[in-house]
Amino acid sequence: MITFENISKTYATGIEAVHDVSLEIEKGDFAFFIGPSGCGKSTLMKLLLKEIEPTVGKIYINGKDITHMPRKNIPYLRRSMGIVFQDFRLLQDKTVYENVAFAMRVIEANSKLIKKQVPNALSLVGLLNKANMYPDELSGGEQQRVAVARALVNNPMMLIADEPTGNLDPDTAWEIMSLLNDINRRGTTVIVATHAKEIVDKMQKRVIEIDKGVIHSDIKKGVYTK
Amino acid sequence: MNFNTIGYWILESIEGIKKNKKTFFIGLGTMFFMLTLIGGLYIIYLNANSFMGDVSESESKVEIFVNDVTEDDVTIILSKLYQIDGISDIEYVTAEQNYEDAKALGLAEAISVEDNAFHPSFKLTIDNVKNGNISPIRNAIHGIPELYEKIHSEKGFETTETVIKWAITVRVVTWTLLIIFILIGCFIMMNSIKLALYSRRKEISIMKYVGATDRFTKAPFIIEGLIIAILAACITLIVTRLVYGGLAEFAEANKMFSFVVPVNEVLGSMSILLFVVAVGIGTIGSSMSISKYLDV
Ligand SMILES: Nc1ncnc2c1ncn2[C@@H]1O[C@H](COP(=O)(O)OP(=O)(O)O)[C@@H](O)[C@H]1O
Ligand SMILES: [Mg+2]
Numbered sequence: 001m002i003t004f005e006n007i008s009k010t011y012a013t014g015i016e017a018v019h020d021v022s023l024e025i026e027k028g029d030f031a032f033f034i035g036p037s038g039c040g041k042s043t044l045m046k047l048l049l050k051e052i053e054p055t056v057g058k059i060y061i062n063g064k065d066i067t068h069m070p071r072k073n074i075p076y077l078r079r080s081m082g083i084v085f086q087d088f089r090l091l092q093d094k095t096v097y098e099n100v101a102f103a104m105r106v107i108e109a110n111s112k113l114i115k116k117q118v119p120n121a122l123s124l125v126g127l128l129n130k131a132n133m134y135p136d137e138l139s140g141g142e143q144q145r146v147a148v149a150r151a152l153v154n155n156p157m158m159l160i161a162d163e164p165t166g167n168l169d170p171d172t173a174w175e176i177m178s179l180l181n182d183i184n185r186r187g188t189t190v191i192v193a194t195h196a197k198e199i200v201d202k203m204q205k206r207v208i209e210i211d212k213g214v215i216h217s218d219i220k221k222g223v224y225t226k
Numbered sequence: 227m228n229f230n231t232i233g234y235w236i237l238e239s240i241e242g243i244k245k246n247k248k249t250f251f252i253g254l255g256t257m258f259f260m261l262t263l264i265g266g267l268y269i270i271y272l273n274a275n276s277f278m279g280d281v282s283e284s285e286s287k288v289e290i291f292v293n294d295v296t297e298d299d300v301t302i303i304l305s306k307l308y309q310i311d312g313i314s315d316i317e318y319v320t321a322e323q324n325y326e327d328a329k330a331l332g333l334a335e336a337i338s339v340e341d342n343a344f345h346p347s348f349k350l351t352i353d354n355v356k357n358g359n360i361s362p363i364r365n366a367i368h369g370i371p372e373l374y375e376k377i378h379s380e381k382g383f384e385t386t387e388t389v390i391k392w393a394i395t396v397r398v399v400t401w402t403l404l405i406i407f408i409l410i411g412c413f414i415m416m417n418s419i420k421l422a423l424y425s426r427r428k429e430i431s432i433m434k435y436v437g438a439t440d441r442f443t444k445a446p447f448i449i450e451g452l453i454i455a456i457l458a459a460c461i462t463l464i465v466t467r468l469v470y471g472g473l474a475e476f477a478e479a480n481k482m483f484s485f486v487v488p489v490n491e492v493l494g495s496m497s498i499l500l501f502v503v504a505v506g507i508g509t510i511g512s513s514m515s516i517s518k519y520l521d522v
Contacts, residue, residue: 049435071440078437089432093245102429106438108231154436 001027001157001189002048007057009043009213017043019213020057025191027157030184032200032222033193035210041193044210045162048191049081050074079107082151082159082188086166088143090135096122096146097131103150121149125179141172148179158189165196174199231442238446239453246425250454253418257458257507260411261500264404265462268496269470269487271400277485278389278396286352286360286390288382291324291345292373299372300346306370307348312363315351345378352386360387408503411455415511416518418454419447423519430520444516451512455504463497 002025009018018040025031033041046052047059050066058067066077090099100121104114122128125145135143144164151159161180165173177192177199184190194200200207200223207222208215243250295303300318307316319327321344328343352363364383368374423430433443471489478486 075434075437075439078435081437083435089428091429091432102432103436105234106433106436106442108442111230150436 001025001029001062002191003058003060004044004047005058005060007044007047007054007059009040009047009052010055017213018047018054021210021213021215022057023208023215023218025189027189028184028187029206030181030190030203031192031206031208032203033191033208033210034195034200035216037195039210040213041210042162043213045160045191045193048160049083050077075107079154080157082148082154082156084144084147084151084159084161084164086163088135088140088147088167090143090146090150092135095132095134096127096138099135099146100150100153103153107154109154117153117155118149121153124152124183125149139172140168141175144168144172144176145179148176148183152183152188156188158191159183161190161192163193163195165194165199170196170198174202177203235445235449239449242422242426242446242450243453246422249418249421249425253414253454254458254461256414257411257418257454257504258461260407260414260507261458261462261504262465264407264411264503265466265496265500267400267403267407268499269466269492271396272487272492272495273485274396275393276487278392286382286386287349288352288380288386289347289349290367290373290380291342291347291378292376293345293378295346295376299376303348303370303373306372307350307367310363310366312353313350314353315349317349319347319349321346342379342381348373360390408507411503411507412511412514415451415455415507416515419451419512419515420519422447422450423515444513444520447516447520448509448512451515452505452508455508455511456501459497459500459504462500463493466496467493 002023004021004023007018007021008016010016021040021044033044035041043052047054050069054067058065060066061077061080069077091102094102097118100118101114104117109117119128119131122131125148127142127145127149130138130142135146138146144167148159148164151161159180164180165176168176173196177196180190180192181203204221207217207219209217209219209222304316304318307313324345324347325343350367352360360383368377430443467489470492474486474489474492477483478488
């Protein structure tokens with residue numbers, strides 16, 4: 001479903017964050033990007049999100065070349081991707097419900113659909129009972145669940161999570177990762193960048209290890225080697 | 227785009243305004259100040275025109291009185307006048323006719339003072355005088371020897387030239403200031419919207435990631451700009467009605483400055499001007515801000 005073909009990315013500063021990366025992620029895969037800070041994980045995700053363009057190489061999604069897709073089409077590509085960040089990025093002045101509904105409103109979904117999908121997404125992450133609370137009334141783990149619900153509410157093909165457990169304690173981190181696993185079982189492709197060694201080892205998923213912008217290893221049921 | 231979307235945009239812009247009342251009021255205040263300057267300029271412009279009278283800026287009537295001319299002279303002069311570009315109408319008036327006309331107007335005293343009425347004349351209508359056409363045409367007329375040596379007096383050239391000069395000056399100054407004010411207005415609007423964008427950057431970044439289109443993301447900010455500009459225009463008009471209305475009525479009641487344009491005549495065209503300018507500034511200023519500061 002996702003193909004990176006000899007991708008290199010050099011930033012305007014001259015730093016080559018990613019060097020000649022080729023990889024393929026199939027529909028329904030669960031893949032970890034692991035490696036030390038600064039190795040290029042976020043850069044790979046930004047390339048996929050079309051936040052940045054590769055300097056060299058091509059990116060395909062479902063066989064379609066998106067390497068230099070016109071800017072005006074990028075929003076529609078992003079609707080097929082749910083995104084979760086380390087810092088949750090919830091809107092503090094909106095309730096849990098409103099935060100999730102926001103993702104539908106801004107892509108002009110009709111209100112009937114919003115009323116149907118938002119509770120679905122919230123019950124999937126186990127927060128339907130907290131729909132009317134505000135983010136600052138929730139724990140970190142709960143906030144990240146809201147972010148996951150928001151990422152899923154538009155039924156994306158894939159979920160991209162950049163260090164989703166970076167701000168969470170190990171138990172909560174594990175809960176979030178299990179949630180992502182559940183979501184993957186329901187058919188969504190999941191890509192996670194992480195440092196969380198224990199979790200990666202325990203999950204027994206595909207592990208793509210990156211070192212200084214190059215793929216160091218790519219193992220089907222991998223563990224964190226370093 | 228559907229009704230929901232437009233409703234959402236308007237709600238979002240109102241939300242944005244509520245969240246940043248201070249910025250909003252600063253934007254509104256400065257925009258009001260700019261529009262007041264523009265409105266004031268327009269009022270001065272209207273009154274200046276009114277003061278200069280009804281001299282049409284597109285054509286002007288001049289009259290050249292001549293000493294005794296023969297019928298042959300008249301034929302030659304007329305044919306040469308017809309060859310000059312920019313003169314749209316030519317009429318030869320005999321001395322008798324001028325005398326009768328003057329008498330009919332009851333200008334008996336005038337006749338005794340000014341002896342124009344005893345002379346035949348050529349009445350000319352000159353086109354496009356606002357383009358500064360008048361001097362070259364006058365020179366061309368003077369270039370007809372049969373006419374030049376017979377000229378007794380001329381009427382209309384100087385006044386037309388002066389008034390046109392003033393009218394042009396007033397217009398140039400007005401337009402220059404108007405453009406400067408509009409540019410300052412756009413700059414103020416850019417800054418207001420820049421602050422609005424800054425205060426909502428998190429929302430914008432989320433919108434970008436969930437796949438909102440550029441158009442959708444930008445619209446609330448343009449609407450916010452329009453709200454500021456249109457509100458400011460309304461306030462400016464109300465203040466104009468009160469302040470200028472009061473002054474104009476005072477002038478009228480006291481029979482001072484008869485050229486003062488009544489407030490109702492001013493408000494009609496001024497509201498169109500201010501709304502057009504406000505909508506322009508609101509749209510352009512906020513769009514410039516968005517394209518400069520919003521990396522969607
Ligand atoms: N916008 C940017 N401009 C310049 N250099 C960047 C930018 N983003 C990341 N980098 C650099 O690229 C390298 C990879 O960064 P990143 O992809 O964020 O790594 P990771 O997510 O694995 O920590 C780092 O050296 C980082 O400093
Ligand atoms: Mg990173």
